[in-house]
Amino acid sequence: MTTTVSRSTESATSRYDALLDRLDLEAKVALLTGAAVFTMAGNVDIGLAPMNLSDGPTGVRGLKFSGGREVTLFPNATLLSASWSTETAREVGRLLAEEAMVQDVSVVLGPTINLHRSVLGGRLFEAYSEDPLLTGRLAAAYVEGLQASGVGACLKHLVANESETDRNSVDSVVDEATLRELYLLPFEIAIAESDPWSLMAAYNDVNGQAATEQVHVNNEIVKGEWGYDGLIMSDWFATKTTAASANGGLDLVMPGPHGPWGEALVAAVRAGEVAESVIDDHVVRVLRLADRVGKLGEPRALPTDLPTPDSPVRREQLTRLAAAGMTVLTNDGTLPFAAGPEAPSVALIGRLGLQTTLMGGGSAQVNPPYQVSIAEGLGAVLGDRLTVTDGVEVRSRPTPAGADVLRHPETGEPGVQVEVLAADGRVLDVRAASSASGMVGFDDDYDVPATGVRFIARSALGGEVELGGTGAGVWTLAAGDQQHAFTLTSAGGIGAVMLAPPAELRRTMLHEGDLIEATVRLETADGDNPLAGVGLFSLVLRPVPTPLEQVLGRAAAAARAADVAVVVVGLTEEQETEAVDKATIALPGDQDALVHAVAAAAREAGRRSVVLVNAATPVLMPWRDEVDAIVWIGLPGQEGGHAVAAALTGAIEPAGRLVTTFPAADGAAPAWEVVPTDGALAYAEGTAIGYRGHFSGTVDGPVAAPAFWLGHGLGYADWSYDAVAGDTSAVRVRVTNTGSRDSREVVQVYYAPAEPGQPVRLVGWTAVEVAAGASAEVEVVPDARLWRRWDTAADAWGEPLTDGELLVARGLGDVRARLAV
Template sequence: MAMTHDFAALITSLDLPAKVRLLTGASAFSLAPEPTIGLGEMRFSDGPTGVRGLKFVGGRVVSLFPNATLLASAWDEASAYEVGKLLAEEAMAQQIHVVLGPTINLHRTPLGGRLFEAYSEDPLLTGKLAAAYVRGMQDSGIAACLKHLVANESETDRNTVNSVVDEATLRELYLLPFEIAVSDGGAWSIMGAYNDVNGQAATEQQHVNNEIVKGEWGYPGLIMSDWFATKTAAAAANGGLDLVMPGPDGPWGDALVAAVEAGEVKEAVIDDHLGRLLLLASRVGALGEQRAWPSSLPSPSSVVRREQLTRLAAAGMTVLKNDGGTLPLERSQSVALIGRHAVETIDMGGGSAQVNPPYQVSVLEGLRALLGDKVSVTDGVDVRTRPVPARNGFLTAPSNGQPGIDVTIYDADGNELETRYCSLAKTMIGMDDDFTAPAASARFSGVVAATGPVELGVMGVGSWSTSFDGAFELRVSGGGIGEEVLTPPARTFVVESPGSLLFEATVAFEDMGLYGLVGNMASRETVDVIDDAVRAAAAADVAVVVVGLTEEQETESVDKTTLGLPGAQDALIEAVAGAARRTVVVVNAATPVLMPWLSRVDAVLWAGLPGQEGGHAVAAALLGDIEPAGRLVTSFPAADGASPAWSVTPVDGELRYDEGTFIGYRGYHAGRAPSPAFWLGHGLGYATWEYSDVRLVLGDAPSVTATVKNTGTRPSREVVQVYLRPVEPDEPVRLVGWESVTVAPGESARVTVHTDRRLWRKWNTQAASWDRLADGGEFLVARGLGDIRATVS
């Protein structure tokens, strides 16, 4: 890296231990200042769907955005730029310098538990949207961080798995989104992944980090580790890693100083790492004169945020099926709203993407706000197998009567260290606290207002005693890093509540972890629940069944085992469809689900994980107040196992990417799996379209022009997609460009789609260089590959 004279002088003024100290975090989410060179503290925050701040759980109230796949479904770079700008505002409100996002790993297999954080199965779509998001964020002086470099598409054994990927696949597919976000977006930082790549840890990747990213791409920015991912001193420092997170402990420190003194690492390598850190600091206003933070920014519950988050969520929602103009709903219709997800809408995924929002609007609240008493509601079947902290005010804190719990934390001698109110009925202990002594135990309390049989319980690693269930131990079951935080163990029991029931529990613990109280109504028999739903459906003009996944399936650290809806949700839909005049299914999930009932329902709206305004956004989409003009960002398989790449389970520690570049729609098109239920790019919106006069304009990267006519009755947004089918039989079809246009009913528009020249190349492994695809091939102009409108050679 070519450092400016100023950086070189600052670096030279520090001794080796001082330099190395700056290359490991000072805390869980901050970097140490160095006043002698004018370096201030830098503060990081997780940020895929909201800028959480410095605390993993229970931090300040922040805006909860729609999840990445839902935002990406707009296929709109301007929208992605706006999201980056808004997240920068959320960061500035908390004096955060670096937001840890976007996640730009690909949807290799639909089983990936963390797909909800990532944009798409396509590298061009992912890269272009990520670049726009990065520009939006960094135009406000807040650094984005591309993650996770690289081949990190699943969660099973994520800390030890060796992803085996051939060089052509690595460069043409998995590195391409990073390359685009670096070249087109100018991202200031990148995060190295947990996994190994071809036998070498991502944090030690001489080939990827040094030769490709910093070498071939000329990347001047910083590469940091994922949290706790770095295992070595010399190997990681020499392998291109610039910063170890979190701190203050880690594998560098004295060990890295010793490695330099022993000649295992050149001091020039340390200087390069520090130069990149200082460049980042100068970009975010933490070097020299410290940046001034704006004092007036929209609050998470402000009117402006409500409009932005509702519009962004609804615009990405995707109409998968709409027979007979069932959607949009008419305001005169009576609606039977059915399903657990209708009353407890899932607005965010699990793991490090979680934030503390001001509220989460359910679909019930959203529809009732627009239709009032025309909406009846029937709770659905159970959708979870694992207990979760109490939601929606089921438990209230004795201290203030607000939704949540009270927690008092003690040291080993029983002295009180802190009492805190936790609105989420859960809290992190030991990770980001600053107590006067080590925490050893805690007391939890909450009040149950409900009457009747209720399920109560506790979650977290330790020795528990409760006011209803005696004493017991809870321990983690697996060996994954962070299990006590990401998937803590729980135990529940059913008691009869007379109303205003005090629930107390104490725990003695040994280390950090996530702790909380479980609380909800006890489960009812499935047959009784479905009977209630059938009666409600038969009595209404239209039944809207809201089904989906939860953070059990869509979470960091755990992959899915099936695409089937959990519990008896399929049976619920079948029964309702048999009784209702018309049936609309809303899928509250970020990733593909199986739809064995598809032929028996009238309409399907895919709603993603829609953020804090989720219910308002679903209601606006169902009623057509905002057109759900989304297009799928990943193909939906027709059955479990029926995708070009499926397994996420390593064999002998290895996960082999043997499908090469034929993932998702590329593999389906090549016949490597049965046709999908829905292709990438599919989405009906609320209009119909005619395509005409499709022409090819030649050049280094050709363009395609077409006239599109809105043959529907409403203004609508069309996304014109162009795919290239190369002449080489071993090269997959690939998306090469897209363009959107909004057209009034009966009107036409001329659209030009510029293709991206980076999709015209293939990696020559023998020559270790790029070749251009052979001339010829065909352009497919399409609304997804299941609806090709024109072919031009």
């Protein structure tokens, strides 16, 4: 069921004013701070119902940060955007709206439209791309799909929030031209083309002023120049002040019920520090949002016949969406390979083949009904033609013990019993879970504070194992006839407590079936430990790691014995996560050594080798020329293994195009640093990030050629371009599929200005599906906003750029034609 929701009208505005007149100052201010962690306050006297918000980069998690209901896990944002398809983005928005309506969620906190400035950014996996036009157009389509069903979108994070290091205090120093032409452009495009109903202000400062207090950005540009009538909320715990943030364009402080507004804001109004008209504007924006999502006045009926997360319709959608965005980086003809009786023998090698990374960390995490690994997916299409060999360790932090190593103490089913404890020892909650993980103190709804967690299970492993826990607290652990006690502490902020908890592991002997009971309690809250009331804990149980030489030997033997060796390498939620940036784009652990060993063994035996890169963001590939094909598979969601199988066998063409330029080495990029100096992070490269700087250079000179350009992707066909003609109003080209398979091409047009200091930029693209041997006429209409330039002296948009070239390309590493402008 779809409900079309129109923009607010003048009559609606009058209605909001009338409702406003019925509220006193205290009642108005009460609506401007959340009622709970993910809920906005209501007011029964004016018919305003509470509104539920939910994180939503890769699924609508709901109102619990951890341990919530089972929901659909979608492919990550960079994988979805690799389709370069507004139709795909619109479909994802529509599906997320369905997921939201099932849970009575009014606003999905997405999409993330910050740019991939530095490839070290930990949160890049949930943002679309390094390009503002691609990002803005995809975001607009996503918003359209979401809001067509009456569920609000929330563009985030406004603005210059491209890294995670010191994210609550870093000052992003960005000149006005760069801010206007690059980092604000995705927001401008999405607001102009889709009218998102809310925005989220970032954690960081911008040019010395907090994003939650940005008079210039929030009031002068967004609400002023752009005429935005929606609501601007804070990121969670981002608001630091009372009057400055209220005057700086922030409309809503999240979460609640506590925060810097409330009684302090009432007092600021009465002291003359904040005009009551400012409060009125904030409240009207809250009412407008509520009206749009059906929470003001007569409640809107929600559909009841929507697909469940494990339904056949969701399985088809998720498999198709993930496979279509996967990107063939290199291929000598090894791919695709046949399925069924004609399939080659395939050796799947690598830890990530068995434990595939299907989502990133932080607010993007959800609780899916199942997760399909690559081993499971390939096994379903190859049967006994597939062998599976574990690889090297890919993590530095241990993960929660799961159903593969634990059995419920009473039922014997795979899984664990999790108990939430009060300070007096009372059990507040008991649940059976598939993973030994639990959180307290963040979004609890118990009558008394939760202060600890107990995990009870039986071991499915025997022999020497690694046993321990993660999470800051006081641990006692009993396993079989052994007792362990230890205390873990965290020196980081709430992000580190929740997303990078400390760990301790001990080697011990267990028998299969031994009872394991682990209890962890928060340390007593005091002035020295203000975060002692929040904890994320997990029990860890895993086999002792195998020596590297033995792992590499087994992998090489498997490669020699099969027709095709498929090695899976990549990243995990340790690197692809909120709150933490990377220090390198090299693969963690000994994964490069694994690929070298497999490639050498396959080559010596006359076999083929394929590498799957299970990562959302760029990695270094020192073995690139040693293997026969490389496919970037992103973080493909709960149907990931089935999607990989469909892509490798050609059941669904992996027709993706890169959304981030892959540097050839650490540091070999126009913008690299994510660690602030004296609290400031200078965006000194200006607008020349990513492909722009690689192609045109930066203020500091030329930049090394990348390993792979934005827009690169081979698919399973070859293409010729001819009859290229046009100008800045439209570019026309005939493309011919010279391959043997039907395929999809993405025709890209870039503008290279003649003016020094103005980098190349993507100005448009068009995708087309063409049968093998056939041709198609393609038209690309460049976006006029990419010819603008900001005149800093005049503090206004100046004369547009005029001279230069239009480049018709399959990524800037494969330019097919040039047109003079």
